[in-house]
Amino acid sequence: VKKFLNDPDDIVDEMLDGAVRAHGAYLEPVPGTRRAFMAREAPREGKVGLVVGGGSGHEPCFLGYVGPGMADAVAVGNVFSSPPPDPIARAAQAVSGGEGVLFIYGNYAGDTMNFEMAAELVQANGIPVRTVVTTDDIASSRAEDRDGRRGVAGNVLIFKAAGAACDKGWSLDACERAARKANLQTYTMGVALEPCSMPQTRRYNFSIGPQDMEVGVGIHGEPGVAREPMQSADAVVDMVMNRIFTEMPSQSGDRVAVLVNSFGSTPLMELYVLYRRVEQRLKTKGLTVAARWVGHYCTSLDMVGASISVMHLDDELAELLAHPCDTPFFRVGK
Template sequence: MKTKKLINAGADAVDEMLQGVLVAHPRHLYAVEDVPRAIIARNGPRKGKVGLVIGGGSGHEPTFLGYVGKGLADAAAIGNVFASPPPDPIIACAKAVDGGAGVLFMYGNYAGDVMNFDMAAEMLALDEIEVRTVLTTDDVASAPADQREERRGVAGNVFIFKAAGAACDLLYSFDEVERAARHANARTYTMGVALAPCSLPQTLKPNFLIGEEEMEIGMGIHGEPGVARESLKTADAVTDELMDSILREMKAERGDRVAVLVNSLGSTPMMELYIMMRRVKARLDEAGLVIHTSLVGNYCTSLEMAGASITVMHLDDELQRLIDHPCDCAMFAR
């Protein structure tokens, strides 16, 4: 059975979405001329500032383009649904935001993104634009702790990009921006659960199969296999399972501060997310941890996938300052 979507043609969905985004957010965003998938912040880039370019496949909105704006990312390169952007929009983004202090690429650790962003960096080097890369690797389920560099980047992108963007906006040096970005990534942990699949605009068919009474712990935001398929549990039991993995690895001490994100994968309603949030708070209270800031809602989605993820960033004084730094983006402001 085909799914139903409010689209015109599947092949046009991404470009028509971007047209709508630019119409809706002209104060924040514009596209590079003749490169419609290079989305630039109107008030972000400036001389002497490290430029921050993020990007990846469509279908995760408001990631990535929703986090382009002053105090966060300067640009986002946009790919097809669940597919890396090609080098051309990445290069256009970097050139548009280059203020002479270097350009930092940040994106989730996926093979296609690594290949295309690396190709773009090599081509930019020919134009004497220095580029460095920090991959996000917050998905606890995707590799063991001793293989952190192999993990995927998922909803933790929100906090990691936020910290890096603040460091750029505060005019940290290139070395210090890179250090802060890596530090933010190293202290961010995400676990998710999927209840039902999504479908791509081109196919209108579910991208994986799961039983009516099943859930999958640790499934990726493109439908990558998780760590366990189990019988559906209550919200508290699911939240406990996700939090057990996060707290076990985070190794925080009583009194430490955290930032928390309870994120919908697309179709999970706010009611269910807030039910999970109350349990997250209870678990953090038991561990003696203090919530400094919390986000609940659609922040890193997977089209209309049913499910949720929990992200915890283990704050220190620097990360707290960076998370608190003001930003003004099309779909996110603090």
């Protein structure tokens, strides 16, 4: 698999160098580390600081969501690997505005260990830290084991809601509560048509047959929960939406936000075809799409595939999603 690469061992550093040059209007390095970046406006006195992060390879996640109204800082790991505690802790310290810091990251063994260690370091310095671990991937385990599920593209909507809560000056308690609710009310499922290839190996991790797709994939190029014969776009959406409807306790008249996300190599053209059917299915259920995003939001390197996320809105979440924000890859309002 061919890629635009120099020394593969430098990929993350070079990417970050390029990203900071490209998005310098939004973010700057956190002092003392090359693996954390903070919003130019952070810290803001009296505001809870929002720190997100995870491995790289998911661009524009997580770096692209730093800016007013969304994340205050991001810690970036190697490809598909959580950042170590140090950049996370430095990021938290850098964006603390006196009201504590909220960590949000996906539910993976590595992220949990590193963010927990970082939280201890930060709390030892007298800064209160709360953590919300995202678990929106409904394919990744049974509903009774919600806490064991992965955090995937729904992350972006959860960051948005939490970022708005922080931006409104809510207390650490209130911000944590809002983020936790946003997570619990977000349902994602992904389908891959082809696997991804890591920059260092430039080979596919595994292969999917020419007539097959992987259902219930995460955002790290791993196989999904099942391999199934390839189906039409509408049939794929129906399968995902049926699954989401089983999990989401909605009523006609309720509002939702939708994210149709490319894993990297699925083009916008196909995402629109998927979105069309998603909206049809939601409308048939009497649900209103109050906000929607279609594009490359949380990728898995060059994986071919897409995920659909639905956030079930109440008044509070609707208001949080509509709150203005301005980051390199996510903007709302003026």
